[in-house]
Amino acid sequence: MSAEKTILVVGTWDTKEDELSYLCGVIAGQGGRVLRMDVSVLGAATVPVEVTKHQVAAAADSTIEAVINSGDENSAMQIMSAGAAGLALDLWRGARIHGVLVLGGTMGTDLALDLCAALPLGVPKYIVSTVAFSSLLPPDRIAADVQMILWAGGLYGLNDICKASLSQAAGAVLGAARAVEAPRFTRPMVGMTSFGKTVLRYMVALKPELEARGFDVAVFHATGMGGRAFESLAAEGAFAAVMDFAPQEVSNHLFGGLSAGAGRMTHAGRAGVPQLVAPGCYDLVDFVGWQEVPGPLAGREVHAHNRLLTSAMLTAAERCEVARTLCRKLAVATAPVAFFLPTGGCNEWDRAGGVLQDAAGLTAFCGEMRQCLPDNVLLRELACHINDAGFVEAVLAQFDSWLAEGVISQ
Missing domain, CATH: 3.40.50.12030 (Uncharacterised protein family UPF0261, NC domain)
Structure with missing residues (x-):
C-alpha cells in the first residue's frame, strides 16, 4: 500500500548512521521508500546516500572545503542549512519526495528548522530532536505545520528508549504522506x-x-x-x-x-x-x-x-x-x-x-x-x-x- 510515497531522511550520516539507518528501515518495513540526504561536514557517510554533502554545499554556492574553513561549526551549519533547504524544496517540487524527516541534536535541529520552513504547508515535516519543545526554539523559525518528537535517550547510539521515538516518527511521517490532503485551491x-x-x-x-x-x-x-x-x-x-x-x-x-x-x-x-x-x-x-x-x-x-x-x-x-x-x-x-x-x-x-x-x-x-x-x-x-x-x-x-x-x- 502506498509504496510510491518517498520520505526524505536528513541527518549527519557520518555520526548518526545507525539511527538514520534505523529510521530508513522502519519506513521501508512499512512499505515506504526513502531518499537519504547527508548534511555532514567533517566526516563521510559509510552507506550510499542519494544526496551527498557535496551536493548540499553546492546548493548553497559553496564547497565542503569552504564550509570547513568558514570559521566555526555555527557558520558551517548555516551554509549546510541553506543548501539542504533549497534541495528539499526542489525535490518536493519535482515530486521526488512526499514528506521529510530530520534527526539531530541542537546542530541538526537548527538545520531542520530552516529545511522545514522552506517547504509549503501540507508537506509532512517531522523533526526528531534532543531539544524538541524547548525554549531554545524561537517560534518565528518553526514551520506552521511541523511535527516534533523528543529524541529521548538517543544522543549517542541506539537503545530501546530512543527506538520508541525513532519508530514513532518514521511511522508518523509515512502515515502523514499517505493520508495528507494537501491544499488544492479548487475555489478562490x-x-x-x-x-x-x-x-x-x-x-x-x-x-x-x-x-x-x-x-x-x-x-x-x-x-x-x-x-x-x-x-x-x-x-x-x-x-x-x-x-x-x-x-x-x-x-x-x-x-x-x-x-x-x-x-x-x-x-x-x-x-x-x-x-x-x-x-x-x-x-x-x-x-x-x-x-x-x-x-x-x-x-x-x-x-x-x-x-x-x-x-x-x-x-x-x-x-x-x-x-x-x-x-x-x-x-x-x-x-x-x-x-x-x-x-x-x-x-x-x-x-x-x-x-x-x-x-x-x-x-x-x-x-x-x-x-x-x-x-x-x-x-x-x-x-x-x-x-x-x-x-x-x-x-x-x-x-x-x-x-x-x-x-x-x-
Missing part, C-alpha cells in the same frame, strides 16, 4: 484572522456569506503560530483576498507578547493581495498565562483567558504606537486596502460596561488611525462594535464592490 480562498467566539464573532456570519459567493474561507487563530501560517500563505499568493481582522500579533510583537514575527501584516500587501483590515484586539497583549507577567506589563489590568493565555491592556500611548505601526505596515501594500474602524470597540471585553473597557484609550487609537492612515488605504469608519451586525454588513459591501470591480478575482 479568503484568509481571515480571528480569535474564538468569546472575543470576536464576525467569522460566524462572514464564512457562510463568502462561501455562498463561491469562496473558501480559512480562519487563522492569531496567537503566534496561526499568524505565521497566515503570513506564509499570503506570501505565496494563496489568497484571493484577506480579511485581517485580528492583527493583535502586531501589538504582541511590539510589547513582548506572542509574536508572529516582525513581518506580520506585510506579506499580503507585498504579494498584491487585496486586504480588508480591522483592529480586532489591537488593545491587548497576550502572554503565556502560566508564566510571570512580563516586567513592562506588570501592574496593569489583565484578563486570564485560560491557564495558557493571559491578556494585558495597553495604555492610550501604547495604542497610538500600535496605530502608527499598523499604518506603516499597510503603506507597503501594492493592492487595494480597506481599513474598518469600529468606534464602538474592537473586542467583546471592551464594550461599554465590559471588563476591559477603556473609552479614552479607544478614542486615542481611533484619532491616531485617522491621522496616520496612508493615502493608499481606504478608511471605513463604523459607528458600531466589531462584533455587531453592522461590521459584517460593511465588510460584505466592500467585498462585493471589489468583486464587481475585478479587484478580487473569482
Whole structure:
C-alpha cells in the first residue's frame, strides 16, 4: 500500500548512521521508500546516500572545503542549512519526495528548522530532536505545520528508549504522506484572522456569506503560530483576498507578547493581495498565562483567558504606537486596502460596561488611525462594535464592490 510515497531522511550520516539507518528501515518495513540526504561536514557517510554533502554545499554556492574553513561549526551549519533547504524544496517540487524527516541534536535541529520552513504547508515535516519543545526554539523559525518528537535517550547510539521515538516518527511521517490532503485551491480562498467566539464573532456570519459567493474561507487563530501560517500563505499568493481582522500579533510583537514575527501584516500587501483590515484586539497583549507577567506589563489590568493565555491592556500611548505601526505596515501594500474602524470597540471585553473597557484609550487609537492612515488605504469608519451586525454588513459591501470591480478575482 502506498509504496510510491518517498520520505526524505536528513541527518549527519557520518555520526548518526545507525539511527538514520534505523529510521530508513522502519519506513521501508512499512512499505515506504526513502531518499537519504547527508548534511555532514567533517566526516563521510559509510552507506550510499542519494544526496551527498557535496551536493548540499553546492546548493548553497559553496564547497565542503569552504564550509570547513568558514570559521566555526555555527557558520558551517548555516551554509549546510541553506543548501539542504533549497534541495528539499526542489525535490518536493519535482515530486521526488512526499514528506521529510530530520534527526539531530541542537546542530541538526537548527538545520531542520530552516529545511522545514522552506517547504509549503501540507508537506509532512517531522523533526526528531534532543531539544524538541524547548525554549531554545524561537517560534518565528518553526514551520506552521511541523511535527516534533523528543529524541529521548538517543544522543549517542541506539537503545530501546530512543527506538520508541525513532519508530514513532518514521511511522508518523509515512502515515502523514499517505493520508495528507494537501491544499488544492479548487475555489478562490479568503484568509481571515480571528480569535474564538468569546472575543470576536464576525467569522460566524462572514464564512457562510463568502462561501455562498463561491469562496473558501480559512480562519487563522492569531496567537503566534496561526499568524505565521497566515503570513506564509499570503506570501505565496494563496489568497484571493484577506480579511485581517485580528492583527493583535502586531501589538504582541511590539510589547513582548506572542509574536508572529516582525513581518506580520506585510506579506499580503507585498504579494498584491487585496486586504480588508480591522483592529480586532489591537488593545491587548497576550502572554503565556502560566508564566510571570512580563516586567513592562506588570501592574496593569489583565484578563486570564485560560491557564495558557493571559491578556494585558495597553495604555492610550501604547495604542497610538500600535496605530502608527499598523499604518506603516499597510503603506507597503501594492493592492487595494480597506481599513474598518469600529468606534464602538474592537473586542467583546471592551464594550461599554465590559471588563476591559477603556473609552479614552479607544478614542486615542481611533484619532491616531485617522491621522496616520496612508493615502493608499481606504478608511471605513463604523459607528458600531466589531462584533455587531453592522461590521459584517460593511465588510460584505466592500467585498462585493471589489468583486464587481475585478479587484478580487473569482
